Amino acid sequence: MFKSLRYPFIIAIAAIGFLSIPFSSEAQVYREEYGQNRIQYKYFNWKYLKSNNFEVYYYDGGEDLAKKSIGYLESEFSRVTETIGFFPYSKTRIFLYNSIAEKQQSNVGVKGDDFTIGGQTDFVKSQVEVAFSGDYASFKEELVFNFTKMLVEEMWFGGNIAEMFQSTFSSPIPNWFIDGVSAYVAYGWNKEMDDMARDYVLQEQPAKFSKLSKEANLLLGQSIWNYIAQTYGKRDISNILNLARIVKDEESSISKTLGVPYKDFMEGWKAFYSQMNLRIMESYKRLPESQIISGSRSKTSTIGHLKFNAEGSLLAYTVFDNGKYEVRVINMDSREEMVLYKGGIKLLAQEVNSNYPLLSWVDEFTLGIVAYSEGRNTVTIKRVGAKGEQVLAIPTISQVQSFEFKQGGRLAALTGVVNGKSDAYLFLVNRGTIRRISNDSYDDRDISFLPESNVVLFSSNRPTDSVYVEGPIDLKDVSSNQFNLYTYDLDLVDSVYGKLTNSLSVESNPIAKNLNEIYYLSDQQGVNNLYLHTVNDSISKQMSNYSFGIKEFTIDQNNNRIAFISTLDSKDVIYLENLGNIQHIFTTATPRRELESIRILSEIRRKRLLDTENTDSLNKAKKITEVPKQPKIDSLKLGAIDTENYVFKNESKVNSKDYKFEAPVSDEGTNRSFLSLYQNRGLKNTIEGPNAYEPRFQTNNVVTSFVIDELRSFSQLLEIQMNDYLENHRLHGGALVPYNFNSGFDVFLEYEYLKEAIDIKAKYFRKSILLRDNTTTQSQRYNLNRFELGAAFPFSPYLRLEVSPFFEQTRYIDLDYLLLLNAPSGIVAEKTANYLGLNTSVVFDNSLTGGTNIHEGTRAKLTFESHSKLNKNAVGFNKIEADIRHYQRVTKGVYLAGRVFFGHYGGKAPKSYLLGGVDNWAFNKREAVEGSEPDPFLLQTLNDNSDILFNQFTNLRGYSYNTFQGSTVLTLSGELRLPVNQFLATADTKSSFIRNLQFLGFYDIGSAWYEISAFQARNDVNTEEIVVPGSPFSGVINDFSNPWLQSAGVGMRTMLFGFFSRLDLAWPIQDFNVGNPKLQISIGYDF
Template sequence: MRITFTLPLFLILLCPFVTLRGQVSSVEFGKNRVQFHQDYDEWSQYESRNFITYWYGEGRYIGQSVVQMAEYDFESIESILEHRMNDKIEIIVYTDLTDLKQSNIGSEEAFENIGGQTKIVGNKMFVYFNGDHNDLRRQIREGVASVYMNAMLFGSNLQEIVQNAVMMNLPAWFKDGLISFVGQDWNTGLDNQLRDIFLSDKYEEFEDFAEANPALAGHSLWYFISQNFGKATVSNLLYLTRINRSVESGFLYVLGSSFDKTTESWQSYFKQRYLGETRNMEPAEGQPIEFKNKRNLPITLVKLSPDGQKVAYVVNEIGKFKLYIQEISSGKRTLVMKQGFRNAFQATDYNYPLFAWNPGGMELAVIYEVRDVIKLLKYDIYTGEKVVEDMSTQYQRIYSIDYLNNFDLVLTAAVRGFSDLFLYFTQTRQTQRITNDFWDDLDARVVNLRGKRGIVFASNRSDSLLLPTKLDSILPIATFDLFYYDLEGRPGELVRLTHTPHANERQPAALDTTYFSYLSDVSGIDNRFQGYLEDYIHHYDKVVRMQDGTEVVMEPDSALTTKLDSAAIAQIDTIEIVPVIKQRGVTFPVTNRDRNILMQHTAPRAGREVELVLRDGSHRILFQPIEATGQAVVPRATFYREKMRDYHQRLSLQEETKSKPPAPPSPVLIEKEQKSIDLSDVPQEKQDTGKIDIDNYLFQSEFDEEEVPAQVIVEEDEGEITLQRPEPEYVAPENLQAEQEEGLEEFRPGRIIPYRIKFRTDFVTTQLDNSLLFDGLNSFAGTPQDFGYPPPGILLKANFKDLFEDYELEGGIRIPTTFNGTEYFLVFDDKKKRLDKRYAAYRRALRFSEEGSISSPIQPKTESVVFLTQFQLRYPLDIFTSIRATTTLRFDNTVPLATSPVTLEDPILREQRLGLRLEYVFDNTLDVALNIKNGTRYKVFAEAVKRFDLQVTDGLSLGFNDGFMAVVGFDARHYQRLLKYSIFAARFAGATSFGSEKILYYLGGVDNWLLPRFNDDIPTPISGDFAYQTVAANMRGFRLNIRNGNSYALVNTELRVPIFRYFSKNLNSNFLRNFQLVGFFDMGTAWQGLTPFTDENPLNTKFIPDPPVPSNPVTVKVRFFRDPIVVGYGGGVRALLFGYFLRVDYAWGIETRVVQEPRLYVSLGLDF
C-alpha cells in the first residue's frame, strides 16, 4: 500500500476566487453550432449613445430599427430599475431565428429564449426579426433589462463572489418575471394565459406555478404589485432584495407584509378578477376534433380543407414537428411529414412549417426550412406523392401563405429585413411584389368579395397608400389593422378595413362573397369579428373639362388659377363637382368568449370553420358551421381593458387643448340582444357626422392616445354596440407620433463602420485542481513507474474570446502542491466556419526521486518532460452530433539529473509519437441543476499511435520505429428524471488497446481522487509492451489496481437526490439547494487477452518472489482463482463547498463474492 498524496483541508481556503469551471468529468463531450452559409463574414457596427449594434449582410434595416428602438426605450427602462451603467450594451442583430441559432455565443448554455426571453451573455444581447417590429421591440427591452439585472446582481471584480451568491439565491421567477415585466406591458396574450391557469385551478400555490412557468408567474406578481402599490415599488423591492440578499426581507420592508401573504393576496386578486369578468362570457362553441396528443404538445397551425372534410395541423415538440391530415368524421389521420429533433438548448421555431390547401383540396403546399434553405413541398392528398423544390433565395423568411389559384401562392415574407406582400408563381419561380415599404405585413388570405378576388392582410401601416417608403423617423411599432388589396383592379391604394390604434386585428378569413371574419382583442379577449365592404364618398373633386376634351382635377375650394393660366381658363367648357367613391370596411363582433381564439380558418365553399383555443392548459381544435348572417353580439370587456380605457380617458382629458382629428361618424346602435343587421339600412354613400361618447371606447396599451378606436364600441350600460367605419380623412401615425415629438434617435449612415476582431477577457480563475487539463492526455498520462494521480495543484487559467465567440484563446499554468514541477497549456479554437478547428499545446515538467542504493546513498533524480501539440477538426452534423478528428504529436523526454558522477553517464530517454484519433460524439444533455442532468450523451472513438524517431542534432533524419498502438473505446451516459427533482444516472464505458504497444488500464478508485491509494496485491503484467498507463474509474469500494490490463469495461449507476428541495421550494442557501444524497452501484473489470476469462489474463497468476531476485535461481508461479468482475456499492453526498463541488462516497466492494471492508472517497468534480 502506498499513499501518493495527502491534502490538508485548509488548502482549499488558499483559493478565495474559485469557480466551478473545469470541475467536470475527464471525458469531453459538448454540443455544437452549425453554420450553413457565409453571411457572417462581414459584420457592420453602429455606435449610439448607449448601445453598440452589430449586424451582417442584409440586416442593415433591422439594425437601424434596433438602434432607434433601443435608444427610445433606454430611459424608461432605467427609470423602472433605477440603475445606471457606464458601459454600453452590445446588441447583436440576426435577420431571423435560424441565423441566431448558428451563433457560437453561449454554445453550451440552454437558450433562454425558450420562454420568450432574449438571449443574454454578459453585456451582449441577441435579437432577431420575426416579421413583427413590436416583438423586436419586446426583445430589445427584455435584453436591456436582463443586462441591467446581471450588472446589478453580479457586480464585477472583487464584488463578484458576493454578488454571485446573491444571484444564486434569487428564485427564477424573480429575475425572469421582472425581465418580462420590463420588456412588455401586461397584454391580452399574458392575460389569457393567466386566466386559463386560474380558471382551471391548475396550481394551488404560487411556488408551484412559478416552478412550472417562472416568467409568467413572476410577471403577474410584478404586475400585481405595480397595480396595487405603484410602479415605484418595483425598483424599491429590487434594491432592498439585493441589499438584504433575501426576497422575504425585501417584501417585508417595502410592502409591509411577508412574501407568503403577498402571494395569497395575488392569488385572491386574480381569482376574483377572472371569475367576475367571465361570468357573462361564453365558453368556446363547436364540436371538438379528437386527436392524439398525450404529451399535450402545442398546436402551431391548423387549417380546414376546402370541402370541410379534413383538417391539417402541426404539433411541435420543442423543435421536432409533425404535420398531420385528419379526417373529421372518422378520425383517421395521415402523417404528411416530420422534421427536426427535440432541442431544449435553442429557441423553438414555431413559424415553420406553413401550409395551405389548394382550391381543389387535392394538394397541400408546405413551406419549411432545411439548413437555412426555404423549401416548398407539394403533397398529393390521394396518392401521397411529394414534390420538393427550393423557394426563391430572395426570401429571408416566409410568415404566411395562401393559394391564389391551383398553382400560384400569396406570401408575406421578409426581404432585406422588411415584411411585405408577394405573389409567387410556382411554375416559373417568379415573384411579383405588391407592397414595398418598412411596415409589417402578415396573415395574408385570399378572399372573394363582391365578385372580385383580393387579399386581406394585417399590417401596422399608418396609411393605405402603396408607395415605396424607406425607414426614417417613424418606426413600424403600431398595432395591426386589416387592409384589403384588389387583385383584379390592382390599384395603387389599399382599402382600410379596420382602424383601432389600441387593439390588434389578425387572422383574417373568407366567409362568403360578402363577409369576411378576423380576430380582434379590442375587448381584452381575442374574439371573432365579421365585416363587409361598402362604398362611400371619400371626398369631392372639382373636374374642369376643356374644349379639347381634356380634364383637370383639383380640390373643390381651390381657385382655377392654381392650375390654369388665363389662356387655359378661356378654353374651359364645363366645371363639375364630382364625388369620389371608394370602399371601406364595416365590422362588428360575433362572439363573446371567455378564452382567446388563438387561430381560425374557414372553408367558405363548405360553409365550415375551425378554431384553435387554449383551455385548461391544452390546445383544442373546434369545428363548426359558418354563420355569416350579420348577427352581432356584445363582447364584455375584461378588467384589463377597463383599466386601459380609464387610463386613456384621463389622458384624453389632459390633452383636450391639442388638435383633434375630425369626428368619426355617428354610431349605428344595435340592441344588446342579438339581432340581424339590415344591410339595406346602412348608408352607402353619405357619411354620418356627430360626436362620439369617449366613455365607451376600449383601448389596449398605455401609449398616448392619438385617435378614438375605429372598431367596436362597447356600451355595457346601454347594452348597445356600434358598427364602425374607419375614417379616411384623418390618417394618424399611431403612437409613433409621440416618438417623433419626443425626438426619435436619428440614424446616421455615416457612422456605420466595419467590425474588426477584438478579444476581451471572458474569465480569469484560480482553483484547486488535480484533473487532466484537456481531452487527449488521459490516453498518454503514464510513466514507467506505478500509476499515480496528478497531485492537486493551483491552476491559474485565463480565457479570451472575440465578440461573437468565433475565436477563443485559453491558457493556463498549474503548479502542484508538491512543488516538483509545472504544467502549461495553450488552446486556440476557430469556430467561425462550419468546420471547427482547435490548436493546442501542452508542456509538463515533473521531477521525482528514485530510491538510492547502498553503494550510492544519494537519491538519483529524474526530470520527465512531456510536450504535446494537437490539431483537431470538428464537423458538426447538428447541434448535438459531431465527428471529430484529432492529430497529436507527442515528445517524451526522461532526463536523469546530474546528482553524482555516475548519473552523468545515464542516457536521456526520448520517445516521439504521432497519433490520430477519430470520434463520433452525441450530447443532448440539459443541466437542470448542478450535477443534475437530463438526456443522453455518448462517444465512440478509435485511435492510432505510431512511434517515430526524429533527429536534428547530427543532421536531419526521420525514421518510423516498430512501435504501433491502436485504441478503440466508448463512453455512454444517460440521465433519467425521477421524482420531479432527482435523476437516475447510468454510465457504460470501455476501451481496448492492441498492437506492439498498449495502454495499461488500472481499474479502481474515482476521478479526481484527493487521497488516492494503490493496490499492490494485484499483480501487474511483466510483459505486454505497455507504453502508457491510465486509470479506469469509477470503481468504488476498491483502491486503484483492483484489476488491470489492456482492456476494461465498466458500468456506473447513481441515484442523485437533492433532498432539501423536497422540503422547501425556496431555498436561500446555496449549500442546501445543491446538497445531494447519492446511492450508487459500480461493476467492472479489466483484463489482458481476448476476454477476462482467458488464460492470458495474469489476474490469477502470481510469481514468488515478486519482483524476481537475481540471486535466487528459483521462481514459483502460483495459479489461483479470482473472479475478474468486481462490484461496488454504497452511498454518498454531493455538496458545493467554498466554490468546489465536493464528492464524498462510502463504498463496499465485492471481490470473488466476498464483501470487502468499506472505504471512504473524497474527490472534486461534477458527474461521474
C-alpha cells in the same frame, strides 16, 4: 459497520470545507469534452453604428434595420433606465440578425451551461443578440426586452470584477424575476400575460414556478411586476431591484420594499387577478372541457397552427417544443390522430422561431409544411397515408410569417422578410420564384386568399389604403396595437388596398368563409375573440365571448364548424365549436383593455396636437422675412446655466443678516432626478458609422479551484477563458499546480476559430510529473509537450467529426544526484522521444441540461489516436476509446443514467488503463502491484517509466486505484438519480444544499486485461503461467476467479461548501464475494 465510517466521513467533509473557502464555487474537472455545435450556412460581414449609449452591429441586408434600431433604443433609453433605477457601466452592444434562424448560427453561448469546469465566475457582458422577429411592431418590443434584461442581469450579477465574484456565492435568481420585469418594461400589461395570470390563479393546485416552462415564468413574472406597478406604483420597481442587488434575495427585497410579508404579497397578487376573473366572467364564459379534441402533452410544448382541409375531414396541427416539432393530423370522423411529419431540433439554450412550421392544404389529402432547414426556407409537400415527400425551396425570403396555397396548388401567398422588412409576396410554385405585392415599412401578417378569386386578404398596421405610402421611418412611429384587415386585387396593377376594418385594436388571422363573410380574431374588448365582418354592409360583429383568448382558428365550411387553440391549466388545447352555436354578442372591455384604450387615445391626441403645432409653426414662418437663428432649448436642461456663454451681472452687495430666500419654483416639469440629469448630460445624440467590425477580446470566465490529482494529490487549478464579442475567436488557458510545489505541473493554451463552417483550433499542452522517494535519493522527472492543430466538421448541431494532427515529445530525466557523483560510463540519465500523431473523434451530443447534474438525452465520443515514432527512443502506439452516456427521465423527479466506456491501447508499446477509484477522490488509495503485473508507479534509478504520462485512471466505485490494470478496459455504470428539489411541491427552495441535493442508487461493473479478454474462461485475471528460469518445464494455474469487478451502493450529491460534492457508499463484489462497504468522497459531476 457504519460506526467505522463515521470519523473518516467527518474528517473528509471538514477537509473539503477548509480547502473550498478561498475559492469560487462549483469545482469540477470533467474528462470528456462533449458539447453541441453551431453550423454557419452563410458568411456574416459585420459592421456597426455608434451612438451615445449603444453600438448596433449588423451584416448584409440589415443596415436599414440597424439605423431604425439605434434610434429607437436611444429614444427608450431614459424610460428604461429610470424604470429599473440602473445606469449601464458602458455602452451596450446590440447584435442584430435578419432572422431567428440566422441568429441560431451564432457562436455566442455554444458551450452552454453544463457545469464542465470548476469554480467558474462568468463575466456579465454589456451586449445582447436580437433577431428580427418578422415585423417592426413586435421587433421594437423585443429590442427593449433584451436591453432591459441585460441591464437587470448586469445590475444583479455585477458589472465590475468584485461584484461578479460576490455573485458566485449568492443563490440563483429565479427566471420570473429577471425575465418578468424585462417583459413588463417592454410589453406592459398585454393580453398574453393577462390570459396566463388569470388562468394560473384559477387552478386549484398550480405548479410552482420552477416547474413551469420558461415562457410561463416570463408571463407570470410579468404579471407580478404589473401587479406591483398597479397596486404600489412604478417607482417601487426600481426600489425592489436596487435592494435585491444588495441582499441578493428577491423575496426579501419585495417584502422589505413594500412593507408586507412575501407570502401576503403573493396572496395579494393572486387576489388581484382573481378579482379580474370575477369581473370578466360577468360577460364572458369558459369553454367546457367536453369540446376539447386534442392538446399538448407537456407544459413545455405548444400548439402553433391548425388547418382544416377543404372537405373538413382532416384537421392538421403543429406541436412545437423548443425548436423540435411534429405535424399531426386528426381524422374528424374517427377522431384518431397520426403523426404526419417530424422536424426541427430541440434547443434549450437558443432562441427558436415558434411560428414554424406553417401549414396549408394543397388538396384534400396533400399538406404543405413551411419550415426553415439548413439555411433556407422550404415548403415540404406531404401526402397523408403515403411515404416520401417533395421539398421546394422558397428563395430570397429570410423568414416566413404566414403562407397559404391558392386552390390548385400552383400559386401561394405569403408574408415574409427580405432585408429586414416585412411585406406580402406571391410564390410561383412551378417556377420557384417570388413576386412582390407590397413594398413599404408597414407590417403585413396572416395572408390568405378570398375563395375563388385573385384577391388576397391580410392584416396590417398601415393607416391608409394607398400603395404609394412608404410608411414610418422611425420604430417609435410603428403601431404595435392597431392592426386592421385589408384586401388587395392581384389582377389590378397598382390598385389601392381595400380597408375592411378600422379599429384601435389588433385584428388578425382573417379567414374568408365566402366572398361576403370574413371571420377574424380581435382583442377589441381585451380578450382575443372571434369576430365576423360582412363585406356587403361593412359591419363587424363580435361572435364569441370566451374568457381566455383564442390564439388561432380554422373553419370547416362543409360542416359549418371551427377549431381553435386556447389555454387550459397553462397548456394549449384545441377546441371544436359549431358555427351555428355562435351568435352575435357584446362584451364589456376588460380592465386591461380600458387602460390600454385610454393610453392609445391619449397618444393619438398628442400626435394630432403636435401635427397642428408644426403646421402653425410653418405658416408663421412663411410670414416672417428673416428671423435670427435661435438656439434650440432642451426641455430636459431647462433652467441650467450656459457655462460657455455666461455673462456675470453687476456686482451688488447682499445683506447677509437680513437675506430673504426666493420662493421655490413650483413647476414640476423642471424637477428631474439626479439620474435623469446624468443620463441626459450629453449633447444631442449623433449616430456614427458604419464602421467595420474588428474582433476585440474580453474575459468570459475565470476558474480558481482545486483538483485532487491521482498522482500529485491536491493541486490548484487556474483557468481563464477569453473571446471576442461574437465568440468566433476563443482563447482558453490554464495551469494546474500541486500545493506542495514539488510534484510537477500542467500548462495548456488553446485557440479556437469558429466563424466558418469548419471550426479550427490550435492547442499547446505541457504536463510535468516529478516522482520522488523521500527515503532515498531517487527522483525522476517526466515531461510531455504536445502541439496540436485540429479541425472540426459539424454535420448537425448534435454531430461533428474532429481531426487533429499533433506533434508530441516526452522527456525522461533521472535527478538522482548520486549519478552525478558516480555514473557508470555510457549511461544516459535523460531520454527524449518524439512522436507524430493523429487524433480523430466523432462526437454526438443531443443532451439537455435541466439543472445541476440533471441531463436528458445521449452523449457519445468515439476516438482513435495514433502515435508514430520520430526518433530511436520512441516506440509507436495507438489508442481507441468509446465513451457513451445516456440520460432518461422516467417520471417526475426520477432519472436513469447509464455509461459504457471501452478503451484499448495497441501498437508496439501499448500503455495501461488503471481500473478502480473515482475522479477527485479525497483520501484516495492505490492497490499494491502483485505478481507479474508491471508497476505503473515504479521509481527506480535509470528506469525510464515514461508510460506514466499516458496511463489512464478509469473509474469504478468501491475499489482503490489500480485494482485491475490492462491495455484494454471495459466498464458499465448505471444510476437511478432522485433530485430532491423536484419532489418538493411548494415554494422554490432557497438552500443551495437542498436545491442541489440528489440521492442515487448505482451499480458498476468492469474489467481490464492485457492479452486474454475477460470474456474468455481463461483470462489474464484467473490464469497465471509459472516459468522457472533454466527449467524446461512450465505450468499454467487457473483459479477460476471472476475477472469482473462489481460494486453496488447508494450515493448523495449536493453543493457543499461551494463545491458539488459526491458521497458514495459502495459494496464491492469481487469473485462473487461482497466485501465491506467503502465510503468514497469526491468532487465533480456525472459519473
